[in-house]
Amino acid sequence: MESTHQRILGRGLEIVSERGLAGVSLGGLAERAELSKSGLFAHFRSKEELQIELLRAAEEALRREVVSPAMEAPKGLPRLRALVGRWLGWASRSGLPGGCPLYGAAFELDDAEGPVRDYLAESQEEWSGMLRGLVGDAVALGHLREDLDAAQFVWQLNGIYLSHHLSQRLMRDPEADTRARAAFEALIASSLPSRPEIGKE
């Protein structure tokens, strides 16, 4: 059974997904989690602590929905493809009513100061590091070219994810998935090892 703590984080994550961290008021969340305001305060010492716990819960959902299943694909390019395939649009598939809470919050707090922003920046750095690791594995296995700039690849991949977020959420574009897949395939195609030319011995 869901603990009260989990229930608060679950309801809170729904709000963050739709309206960002700014949408989470203590009163509104207490009501949604069927608690008194003081009952809510018993679980979190401050609004910042609550916000960081909400981001942690989002990371946990991302690991469960995206990373863990992708790790079952063979190492290298297949695993990278599996991860990107699950990453795009993962928030809806995990049952959240809006978009990815982590990238939503990243745009929300990018010019803020303080522990929540710092947490987000670390989380983003960790995520990019994980992606660079997958790209590095694909290079080491000869699936992608040896001189590939993994950091640049991941930088562009982040752009594909963000453009997908924007076109799927704000624009409600039915082609969002197709566009993202085409962009990712173009990025892969430009990163493959060069093949021996046909006719050359």
Added chain:
Amino acid sequence: MESTHQRILGRGLEIVSERGLAGVSLGGLAERAELSKSGLFAHFRSKEELQIELLRAAEEALRREVVSPAMEAPKGLPRLRALVGRWLGWASRSGLPGGCPLYGAAFELDDAEGPVRDYLAESQEEWSGMLRGLVGDAVALGHLREDLDAAQFVWQLNGIYLSHHLSQRLMRDPEADTRARAAFEALIASSLPSRPEIGKE
């Protein structure tokens, strides 16, 4: 001299740039614009009207800082390059204290309902349409290949802009500009007309 109306919008845009539309409270904005709350209400009938006027003011700044100067470059690829060069990081250069208010608000309201969200989606569609027009000119002039999918090109360009926003603002990455330029040049390189092979008559 700056009118009161312009002063309100100018101060408001600074807040949106740093903290998003959610950061604009009527009380806070009145204080920052050195007005009473009722003085502020004399200029805007509702918070939604104020928010839409703030987005219009952001578009006006974008036209002034980015679009108009870029239009002086020769039509085709030079104009597209000039526009993208000015677009990346335009908010800081225009004197705003944070990031692009339009894309910030787009991520903030992407799952909302109502006139402000609708305005943002239309604004985004108009902007993408303008970019598609520039790409189309470059195709018509033979600078980019004839079979280029201009919509896909612009979709990916939006991704480069968003990844630049994230790496410049949240990550404070000193390489943000270099990464964005490399990504844009790779997009251009994959969109050039095929050249006659060397040695082929």
